[in-house]
Amino acid sequence: MDQASDFIRNLLTDAYADSWRWFNGLTREEWMIVLAFTSACGFLFMRGMGNRKEY
Structure with a gap:
């Protein structure tokens, strides 16, 4: 289970760094x-969002 969470954490960290770059x-x-x-x-x-009268 730790391998999966580490993989997801690394994937998100890399995606954040790549998008920031x-x-x-x-x-x-x-x-x-x-x-x-x-x-x-x-x-x-x-x-x-529709008509304002509905709010």
């Missing part, structure tokens, strides 16, 4: 694409 390597234009994508996703999720 990827974000640090972005240029200004790539950051604008990330901003546009996350803003579009946020807009779509907010639209999917």
